[in-house]
Amino acid sequence: MSDRSPYAQELALFGTRSRRVRLAVALTVLVALPIIATPFQLDLANQVLLASIGALALMLLTGFAGMISLGTAGLLAAGAFAVGILVRELGAPFWVTLPTAAVVGAFLGLIFGLPSLRLRGVYLAISTLGLHFVVIYLGGEYEARATLSTGIMIDSPSIGGFILSGGRPWYFLLLGFAALALLISVNLQRSRTGRAWRALRERDVVAGALGIDVQRFKLMAFMVSATMTAIAGALFAYFRNFVSIDAFSLYLTVQYVAMIIIGGMGSIPGALLGASFVILFPYAIEAIAGYLPARFGNMVFALDYAAFGVVMILFLLLEPAGLMGIWRRVKNSLAVRRARSES
Amino acid sequence: MSLQLVANIIVLAAIYALVSTGYVLVYRVSRVLNLAHGELMMMGAYLLVATAGLFSGNPLLALVLAAICGLAMGMVVYAVLMRWMTGEAVLAAVLITIALGILLRGLTILIWTTQQYYPGATFGWRNPPVHVAPGVQISAASLAIVFFTFVVYVGLFVFLQFTRWGVRMRAAGQNPLLAEQRGIRLHGVYAFAWGLSTFTASLAGMLLALDSGVESTMATIGLKAFPAALVGGLDSLLGALIGALIVATAEIAAIQYVNPLLSDVVPFVVLLIVLAIRPWGLFGSREQLDRV
């Protein structure tokens, strides 16, 4: 440990001592959780882990590479429907559907990414919005033609004879996938690709002049992000044992966008914080609804919408750097206070 | 193509054109894409529900009152929310409008629930079909929509070209800094643009309410009208009119000859085609792309 140079320490993922301590604490919490949590809490944790994957995917695209996408729901739907269609039509197993969903995601990522070669900013966002509606339409078409009910029922996946159902098995599976997504994100951030993406975010014209193959990196960002999102969608299908197009509305996209804004754009811990916040938020609202007059209390989803809109507006107006921004300010003021008391 | 189909296209185009005026006004004057426009249109419809309930015996008063509230609504939205985003990044402003839309959706359900309302019925009006040509009929409310769209377009054209405030709004849209320097108060101009935008949106919402009632999913029509504005070039009223005709034709043709389920997606397919071929629309200019 001590024979490493300071720079190598910085570079290594868990080189410094404080980082290893933090990792140890985090691991302890994560492993202890399924043991001490109630089934309800465990389900919440699972939802947060699942959302984290999508949040990290969006954060890579928008926070790192600076390209706005309003297509998250469409991509989640694509992954979910890939699973749904394969299971329903062919009875395909888990180890076939998941990679297929990934491939579908990559392919859609390419398509969603094509407009980015020509458009930027709001116009790019609108093009992804348009593509979202096309995907949703296709899913709706399949659902209307192929099923009699309003969705596809899916059995829990079985891995080598072991049927994956119940909070704890899902927890570890989702934890694994989330950790993988996290690892990929962190490594991309530090890699040449990540640096290229950051250059794109700042000024893609300049990046091109510096010799960065703008087109290739833009498409790569979309494809990586879309693949991750589609996998999240596939997991979502198995998690809920159900796939229906109604679940994939524009509101879902906005929730993911909110996750990276509220968490803090361009920051990996921000994406995780944002995912936790947005997933837990409706439950907090539901708790409050109990105290409101029955008229409002009964329309929890409307209350949820309204409250969510307000919170998003507040963050956009007051703290565009999100929770990470607030955290940084708190840290700074604490540091200042400590420095003052020491001097 | 039968004459009835043509009539349907004109009615749908009128709806999209009327709603699009709002997108164009706000974008042209303050460079903001208002993605809450559909929800604001829906609010206009609910405003009529409210005034109709209060003045069921006096429909004219209810309509005028609702329209005035519609105008005020936009100015309030600017004064309370959007004015803080003046000068900020356009994307942040657009995200805030998305959040506003969500807030409005929640609020309307909280206040009026998901029940369907028929303000026309409150007035005792049955929205009879009107025979506009042999073998062609549309509802009376649809006829009103076409009429009012025409009136609004002429009115806006006259306003922007010939009145002092109109010229100032055009100036502020072209060069906000120079406008400020020449004494034009940008906040005032922007507030009025938002007010006009929600006024026309409320008008559309009210007429649609009289035609087929109000319910909480009405806002989708607002979003479907957006491609019409984009096709025209986002800052051109004439462009929005033409864009509305194009989108409406595509949509009705698709419903009639291909598949009724396509109704909600056709406008966005048109959107994608336009973005692929000529993103700045029919009457826009290339520089627009770089501004946002």
Add this chain to the structure above:
Amino acid sequence: MTEPLLAIDDLQVAYHRIAVALHGVSLRVMPQTIVALLGNNGAGKTTTLRAVSGFIGLDDARVIAGSIRFAGQRIENQLPHTNTARGVVLVPERDKVFPNLTVAENLTVATSRRASTTERRRLEALIFQFFPALAELRLRLAGLLSGGERQMLALASAIVCKPELLLVDELSLGLAPVAVEDLARRVSSIRQELGITVLLVEQNAGVALAIADYGYVLENGRVVLEGVATELRGHREIQESYLGQASGEERRSYRALRHEPRHKRSDG
């Protein structure tokens, strides 16, 4: 001794909070005079004008020290329209007219609380006396005007705001010499007729000093030279740097260059 209309003291302006563009500029503009602000590109002339007019926020720039006093009142870091209301009107270097508005609309679009309706009408009529060409072009879209016509329109639309202090950023940029001289003469006569005070930023020192009463030379964000215009015109440094007239020594070295042996000159 009369009070200056505009008094800038030790003005420091920074862009993005770090890049300091003005390192303590001081200048005075007396009422009803034309003051020229000279210097090369990047000297800080436009920044100074922007600070005075309130346009400064646009580039994320701020006055970080010093003061700008207009008629005794401090006006730094305020919004453009408050300054216009006070009578400080800017003719910017670029984007100086509304391109999709006609000439007539450009002139009427300005709202100035300083001028009553009759005063405005009088000023608008006066404009067409100063710039007769504009009368012909009333219905032309401003974006279709030539450079010289656009500059005339820009000046005219500023004057219609009844300014006390007119700030002009680069009168001559992109214009043919004949047009520039013509414009400069008109500015001079406008000052004469309307009693407007003018602060003129110019790269072309010859033109500026021809009509100015007083001049300042900026270099790297500081005033390096100032004086009565006639004196500045004769000043050697001005002549060399800004008027393109070589001094005696320089001429000798050119001659020397002409007689250098051929093989020392670089090939085409």
